Amino acid sequence: MKSCVGYAAFESSGKLSTYNFDRREPQDDDVMLEILYSGVCHSDVHWVRAEWNPSPPYPLVPGHEIVGRVAEVGAKVTKIAVGDIAAVGVQVDSCGECKCCSDQRDDPQYCTKGVFTYASPHGYPDSVESEKVTQGGYSTRIVTREKFVFSVPPALHKNLAGVAPLLCAGITTWAPLQYFAGGEAELRGKKLGVVGLGGLGHMAVKLGKALGCHVTVLSSSESKRKAAIDELGADAYLVHKDKEAMKDAQCSLDVVVDTVSADHDLEALVALLDVGGKYLVVGLPPHKLAFKNSWFVNKKRMLGGTLIGGPVMTQDLLNFCAERGVYADIELIKMDAINDAFERMLASDVKYRFVIDIASSKLE
Ligand SMILES: [Zn+2]
Ligand SMILES: [Zn+2]
Known part of the structure; x- marks a missing residue:
């Protein structure tokens, strides 16, 4: 031993x-x-x-x-x-x-x-x-x-x-981009949203930028805007609660990686995806999150998840x-x-x- x-x-x-x-x-x-x-x-x-x-x-x-x-x-x-x-x-x-x-x-x-x-x-x-x-x-x-x-x-x-x-944190956010979003070959130039800016989210931003994506951070508060853009290199920052800004951004993203492990409302986040967009979850909220099939059916969107x-x-x-x-x-x-x-x-x-x-x- x-x-x-x-x-x-x-x-x-x-x-x-x-x-x-x-x-x-x-x-x-x-x-x-x-x-x-x-x-x-x-x-x-x-x-x-x-x-x-x-x-x-x-x-x-x-x-x-x-x-x-x-x-x-x-x-x-x-x-x-x-x-x-x-x-x-x-x-x-x-x-x-x-x-x-x-x-x-x-x-x-x-x-x-x-x-x-x-x-x-x-x-x-x-x-x-x-x-x-x-x-x-x-x-x-x-x-x-x-x-x-x-x-x-x-x-x-x-x-x-x-x-x-x-x-x-790295492999957890890298895997959905590889399995479901085609990796670098398909992601270059695509619009990626990252929900949550903790350990996982900050890796998703860095990896998304390294893969050539335009990266938008989706956060519950304003507090991390400067750090997200100046320090991590994110291209845009949206606060979920800013209904006007969220509405303006509807159908603008190709892929969203949701890293949040707390219960949260998905409707406004899924609505950010363009036709054919992919909502990829890696967080583990404690309770069921509700969604309507129509959010996916009417826009040819998909929902996926990966573990490391x-x-x-x-x-x-x-x-x-x-x-x-x-x-x-x-x-x-x-x-x-x-x-x-x-x-x-x-x-x-x-x-x-x-x-x-x-x-x-x-x-x-
Ligand atoms: Zn871990
Ligand atoms: Zn086995």
Whole structure:
């Protein structure tokens, strides 16, 4: 076993504190990373506070935006070597045999036996893995199957903290643009709307711009207008509640990516789509959102959703970001600031993602 120090929640207050545990000894197809940076995702708060699962498996170490240095590889590992900078995202394993897991499909995140990076039963016997469930990246090291470990291209090494959020916020907003909107070949010059400007939304804006789209941010308030346009490079900014402006913008967008995980009214947002437009959701609001078929039928619009992206697509995203110089905008924190960071994130008081500097947090 490999000793590891993490920050875990022990009950549903979700307050994190030090937790010592073991990672499995790397198996033949495993890679062990010494973690350098770990991004802080909204999912982490939902999990530790028992908001998504009423009885999460405690102790629970969250974190699924992980960048680290490879310290050990198993005998059958071929694409990753000791000393490489590599990354792990939201998923760490799957059955490997079903339709979703085939390389052509590259959809293991939809495998019914998918194993996620934390709070997921891992399928290893106690003799191999002493933790009952997977434990995430708010920790000093992680052992993961090679299939779910990604190479971080050298061009990204100058800002590894800004790479970590690509592993969840980045791939989550990249995937719908690839699956449903044709990727760069079809998106260049198209009009993209991004609903919400948190961790996910800011990545959607940056990736949309890098893909050559005209990007409009759709926000619930005026407060982020200047940052959206001056700092993130958005071309336009609309406030949902500004009925006049929303009406003027009807039928003007080709694709909308909706990143909001709170309940919200879709009618005025769907109405922004042109004939044939696509409304793509990646947020997970707690309740059903109502829509009328006529919003879609009468304008040949479609509604789609995606959950992260497969391993092949995730590596493609990292390669794209290396080529175009795309990073997340982050605020770097030490591990012991995480409980305050959760509160600030819930208050949208971060531009746009917290990333934990694991290596200099002196967890050992
Ligand atoms: Zn996430
Ligand atoms: Zn499978």
